[in-house]
Amino acid sequence: MSDELLRVNGLKVHFDAGRAPGGGRRTVHAVDGVDFSVRKGTSYGIVGESGSGKSTIAQAIMRLVPITEGSIFLKEHQISGLEGQSLRAVRDRFQMVFQDPFSSLNPRKKARAAIREPLDLLGIGDEKGRDKVAEDMLAAVGLHREAGRLFPHQFSGGQRQRLCIARALASRPELIVCDEPVSALDVAIQAQILNLLRQLQAEMGLSYVFISHDLAVVQYVCDEVAVMYLGEFVEKAPAAKLFSSAMHPYTWSLMSAALSPEAERGTLAKRPLLGGEPPSPTAPPPGCRFAARCPFATERCRAEKPALRGFGEGHRVACHYAGELEPPIPELRRAA
Amino acid sequence: MMSSEPMQATAAPVEAAPAAKPDHPMRETLKIFLKNRSAAGGLILLGLILFATIFGPAIYGVDPYEMVWMPLSPPGDGTPLGTDYIGRDILAGILVGGRVTLIVGAVSAVMTIVIGLVVGSFAGFFGGRVDAALMKFTEFFQVLPSLLLAMVMVTIFSPSLGTIIFAIGIVGWAQIARLTRAEFMRIASLEYVKAARAAGARDGYLMFRVILPGSLPPIVVASALVTGASILFEAGLSFLGLGDPNQLSWGLIIGQNQNYLMDAWWTVTCPGIAIFLTVLAISLIGDGINDALNPRARKRG
Amino acid sequence: MTGTPFLEVRNLTVEMKGESGAIRVLDDVSLRIERGRTMGIVGESGCGKSMTALAIMRLLPPGFEITAGQVLVEGEDITRVPEARMRALRGNDISMIFQEPMTSLNPVFTVGDQIAEAVKQHQGLDAGAAEQRAIEMLKAVQIPGAEARLHAYPHEFSGGMRQRVMIAMALACQPRLIIADEPTTALDVTVQAQIFALMRELQQETGTAIMLITHDLGAVAELADDVAVFYAGKRIESGPAGAILRHAAHPYTSGLMSCTPRLRLSAAARDGAAVLREIPGMVPQLGRMPQGCRFAPRCPLADDRCRSVMPPDVEVGPAHAAACWKAETEVMA
Ligand SMILES: Nc1ncnc2c1ncn2[C@@H]1O[C@H](COP(=O)(O)OP(=O)(O)OP(=O)(O)O)[C@@H](O)[C@H]1O
Ligand SMILES: Nc1ncnc2c1ncn2[C@@H]1O[C@H](COP(=O)(O)OP(=O)(O)OP(=O)(O)O)[C@@H](O)[C@H]1O
Ligand code: SF4
Numbered sequence: 001m002s003d004e005l006l007r008v009n010g011l012k013v014h015f016d017a018g019r020a021p022g023g024g025r026r027t028v029h030a031v032d033g034v035d036f037s038v039r040k041g042t043s044y045g046i047v048g049e050s051g052s053g054k055s056t057i058a059q060a061i062m063r064l065v066p067i068t069e070g071s072i073f074l075k076e077h078q079i080s081g082l083e084g085q086s087l088r089a090v091r092d093r094f095q096m097v098f099q100d101p102f103s104s105l106n107p108r109k110k111a112r113a114a115i116r117e118p119l120d121l122l123g124i125g126d127e128k129g130r131d132k133v134a135e136d137m138l139a140a141v142g143l144h145r146e147a148g149r150l151f152p153h154q155f156s157g158g159q160r161q162r163l164c165i166a167r168a169l170a171s172r173p174e175l176i177v178c179d180e181p182v183s184a185l186d187v188a189i190q191a192q193i194l195n196l197l198r199q200l201q202a203e204m205g206l207s208y209v210f211i212s213h214d215l216a217v218v219q220y221v222c223d224e225v226a227v228m229y230l231g232e233f234v235e236k237a238p239a240a241k242l243f244s245s246a247m248h249p250y251t252w253s254l255m256s257a258a259l260s261p262e263a264e265r266g267t268l269a270k271r272p273l274l275g276g277e278p279p280s281p282t283a284p285p286p287g288c289r290f291a292a293r294c295p296f297a298t299e300r301c302r303a304e305k306p307a308l309r310g311f312g313e314g315h316r317v318a319c320h321y322a323g324e325l326e327p328p329i330p331e332l333r334r335a336a
Numbered sequence: 337m338m339s340s341e342p343m344q345a346t347a348a349p350v351e352a353a354p355a356a357k358p359d360h361p362m363r364e365t366l367k368i369f370l371k372n373r374s375a376a377g378g379l380i381l382l383g384l385i386l387f388a389t390i391f392g393p394a395i396y397g398v399d400p401y402e403m404v405w406m407p408l409s410p411p412g413d414g415t416p417l418g419t420d421y422i423g424r425d426i427l428a429g430i431l432v433g434g435r436v437t438l439i440v441g442a443v444s445a446v447m448t449i450v451i452g453l454v455v456g457s458f459a460g461f462f463g464g465r466v467d468a469a470l471m472k473f474t475e476f477f478q479v480l481p482s483l484l485l486a487m488v489m490v491t492i493f494s495p496s497l498g499t500i501i502f503a504i505g506i507v508g509w510a511q512i513a514r515l516t517r518a519e520f521m522r523i524a525s526l527e528y529v530k531a532a533r534a535a536g537a538r539d540g541y542l543m544f545r546v547i548l549p550g551s552l553p554p555i556v557v558a559s560a561l562v563t564g565a566s567i568l569f570e571a572g573l574s575f576l577g578l579g580d581p582n583q584l585s586w587g588l589i590i591g592q593n594q595n596y597l598m599d600a601w602w603t604v605t606c607p608g609i610a611i612f613l614t615v616l617a618i619s620l621i622g623d624g625i626n627d628a629l630n631p632r633a634r635k636r637g
Numbered sequence: 638m639t640g641t642p643f644l645e646v647r648n649l650t651v652e653m654k655g656e657s658g659a660i661r662v663l664d665d666v667s668l669r670i671e672r673g674r675t676m677g678i679v680g681e682s683g684c685g686k687s688m689t690a691l692a693i694m695r696l697l698p699p700g701f702e703i704t705a706g707q708v709l710v711e712g713e714d715i716t717r718v719p720e721a722r723m724r725a726l727r728g729n730d731i732s733m734i735f736q737e738p739m740t741s742l743n744p745v746f747t748v749g750d751q752i753a754e755a756v757k758q759h760q761g762l763d764a765g766a767a768e769q770r771a772i773e774m775l776k777a778v779q780i781p782g783a784e785a786r787l788h789a790y791p792h793e794f795s796g797g798m799r800q801r802v803m804i805a806m807a808l809a810c811q812p813r814l815i816i817a818d819e820p821t822t823a824l825d826v827t828v829q830a831q832i833f834a835l836m837r838e839l840q841q842e843t844g845t846a847i848m849l850i851t852h853d854l855g856a857v858a859e860l861a862d863d864v865a866v867f868y869a870g871k872r873i874e875s876g877p878a879g880a881i882l883r884h885a886a887h888p889y890t891s892g893l894m895s896c897t898p899r900l901r902l903s904a905a906a907r908d909g910a911a912v913l914r915e916i917p918g919m920v921p922q923l924g925r926m927p928q929g930c931r932f933a934p935r936c937p938l939a940d941d942r943c944r945s946v947m948p949p950d951v952e953v954g955p956a957h958a959a960a961c962w963k964a965e966t967e968v969m970a
């Protein structure tokens with residue numbers, strides 16, 4: 001596709017986790033072969049539970065962790081192959097917003113200096129120009145222009161997250177990787193930040209890789225969604241497709257665990273809930289990684305690894321029985 | 337029912353109250369420090385000690401090497417703090433000897449801190465093999481019995497001031513290195529360091545401009561303790577007769593008079609008190625800095 | 638509900654004594670928790686939810702003090718009882734589950750020992766009986782292989798398992814009220830669903846009352862019979878969960894409702910029109926409370942009276958009260 005901005009091919013990130021009890025080394029398969037691409041001006045959502053490897057993907061794109069295998073292209077630049085000066089030369093094109101607005105700002109840097117930091121480091125513009133950009137960005141994220149004189153501890157959590165967004169915007173990037181940008185915020189502030197991100201996207205034509213563990217938030221922001229489990233994508237599809245006809249048992253279990261203020265009391269108890277917890281990413285099971293918790297798992301699932309298979313319109317599912325299983329969620333059955 | 341009322345529909349500008357005047361975290365720390373009574377007391381005490389050692393000898397005007405009075409005469413009996421076993425004025429000795437004690441303490445503390453800081457920051461920042469190698473090296477120094485090592489070094493090389501400073505400096509840095517490494521590792525994992533790296537920061541910038549300032553507080557506190565310990569160390573060496581015999585210091589006075597402790601308590605007690613007060617002042621200041629840097633009550637963020 | 642409730646908080650005020658005078662952290666808070674029912678406490682961060690729980694347990698951090706009001710446990714005002722009585726109450730009648738399952742278990746004792754110790758202290762069981770009870774409790778919270786896990790240390794458990802252990806400990810003495818302070822915030826959604834299902838099941842079996850502190854209205858809908866909404870140290874609305882979630886009377890509550898994103902399982906996924914509504918601005922800082930209604934600076938309905946006079950609690954429906962000048966009675970459908 002010509003409007004493709006980011007392309008991730010077969011990305012693997014493994015971490016060394018020290019010596020195993022029986023000799024040899026233990027390896028954490030944090031990300032174990034994912035492919036996706038983000039079109040210009042759209043948002044690509046990644047959902048999954050804690051430890052599934054979402055942040056690791058984000059940090060691999062930002063080149064903050066070593067990439068074990070695979071390649072990452074930002075337009076024509078293969079950013080997975082760049083080092084040192086050549087990497088710095090393209091850093092202005094992609095920036096990141098982190099989860100914790102408290103630890104992601106240097107407590108010793110005033111807001112203006114924090115926003116200017118990428119410009120200073122990459123040598124973009126002159127002194128005056130940078131200050132001007134910093135003030136413009138403050139205004140763009142809904143903070144007072146004068147707020148640049150304050151230290152991070154003088155801002156609330158939501159305002160700090162606005163600062164982080166302003167910092168990410170300063171070098172006028174095309175792509176912003178947002179790693180759980182609202183998970184640490186209250187719902188009221190979460191709504192402000194989500195709307196801000198959507199508004200900035202509309203105004204500046206930004207693209208997002210948007211990571212969250214909350215399906216409702218992902219649905220609100222994203223055009224395409226991938227569901228991640230233990231280092232792999234188990235299902236990916238355009239958002240409309242995923243939320244109307246999800247096919248993977250894990251996606252179903254995320255959907256049935258979601259809470260709603262409108263739900264009847266005790267709704268969860270009536271839904272099919274997933275038991276257990278994700279296995280360790282140090283020794284992923286040989287077959288389907290979800291088999292140990294999957295209510296539909298068979299011998300085949302435990303022995304043979306399901307590949308992502310296409311179901312039309314960019315909908316891909318990694319389950320041996322995708323399309324044959326009856327979704328346990330009434331809404332999905334109706335839509336299908 | 338209120339939910340039908342229009343609630344702000346788009347991202348409304350939320351203005352941070354810029355009214356609050358920017359208060360640098362460091363300035364706030366200084367304020368808390370000065371409010372702390374025992375810390376201020378320590379600061380004043382140290383100031384007095386420094387004044388006495390710098391200007392005292394000139395003001396007092398008595399030669400500490402000269403036999404000025406009856407040997408072992410008690411305080412008040414002709415001299416303010418009495419005389420030693422060959423009739424030298426103890427007060428003059430303390431005033432002049434303080435210079436050597438404080439200089440040895442300070443210089444060796446600086447050396448300890450610099451070595452510790454460099455080793456610790458490289459180990460903490462680069463991790464992996466660099467860390468493993470540097471930490472093995474550090475452990476080696478940590479398990480050596482430090483007083484023994486210093487004694488051996490001073491005995492092998494001549495007991496000059498330089499050797500003593502070097503000996504104290506080389507044995508004490510391991511603790512600072514471990515502390516620095518731990519702080520570097522903690523801060524390096526914070527998201528603002530990742531953010532700076534994502535914004536294009538080089539290693540040097542990250543180490544010295546981003547991580548080091550954040551990790552200084554506990555290191556400053558530890559440095560105060562190290563300075564106190566260095567002074568005690570110098571006194572200990574001199575007391576054992578391993579100091580530079582040509583340089584009058586508090587430890588040397590104690591060491592030379594140790595045999596007369598029973599008959600002439602002042603010869604040993606007076607320089608002992610001087611050491612005690614100096615170390616006390618430094619550790620009060622260290623505690624004050626510690627409290628000022630980690631006030632529990634200070635609000636989150 | 639008639640008769641004395643299990644727990645009644647009346648006009649509770651908690652202040653923090655600082656250098657610059659006393660700052661009110663909780664202001665005139667009243668609540669009723671009935672036997673065997675679940676009370677959800679919701680509100681943004683820093684609104685005083687945890688403070689209320691700690692005040693009830695008399696475990697306020699140093700510097701904080703109850704300066705007015707009463708906490709009645711079956712009619713007995715526990716704000717003034719001696720510490721020994723309080724210790725008997727804590728464990729036996731009221732127990733608490735904290736947000737962070739990592740730090741609320743002691744890392745140096747086995748899980749079994751910790752549960753058994755609680756039972757021994759509060760119920761005077763001997764060692765054998767206490768261990769038996771610990772096994773029962775681990776089974777009750779559906780920890781597989783309870784007998785074997787008894788001798789495991791907390792670090793050998795995952796976050797969800799630790800929270801189950803916390804629940805087992807809280808339940809071990811058959812308390813009549815469990816205060817759960819954001820028990821699932823640190824957990825994954827699928828694990829949260831398990832814990833919520835477990836809490837409901839255990840409540841039906843044991844008849845214990847639950848005070849569930851959360852910032853998630855979905856959790857309230859799932860578990861609560863009654864709800865109290867907190868804003869800036871005040872309880873601004875309370876009533877039956879159904880009434881509050883469907884006919885919120887306070888603009889803050891309806892604001893919270895409309896800024897919660899909903900998962901919609903249909904093809905109309907991301908339509909540009911459906912913009913989330915926001916509550917502009919943020920919670921006022923402690924000690925810098927506005928005069929009048931504390932929500933007025935963020936409220937779309939606020940007028941001059943709201944900005945100058947604090948609204949009283951008004952009855953808007955059966956057992957449903959809201960502190961807002963513009964709250965309307967819930968009559969319409
Ligand atoms: N630097 C590292 N060294 C070793 N293991 C790591 C490292 N970073 C992450 N991991 C492991 O990799 C796995 C994936 O972690 P990651 O942070 O990507 O998960 P996540 O999906 O972002 O989870 P969360 O929702 O908790 O943020 C986890 O098991 C984690 O423990
Ligand atoms: N130890 C403390 N020292 C000073 N202030 C505190 C302390 N603990 C809490 N506070 C303040 O008291 C107020 C009420 O806090 P509380 O913990 O009850 O909030 P909460 O509603 O539980 O919020 P959260 O959702 O963040 O847990 C807050 O403004 C908080 O900043
Ligand atoms: S492949 Fe098998 S185990 Fe995996 S999700 Fe499908 S049915 Fe479940």
Ligand SMILES: [Mg+2]
Nearest residue numbers: 054055056180
């Ligand atoms: Mg993460």
Ligand SMILES: [Mg+2]
Nearest residue numbers: 686687688818
């Ligand atoms: Mg709380």
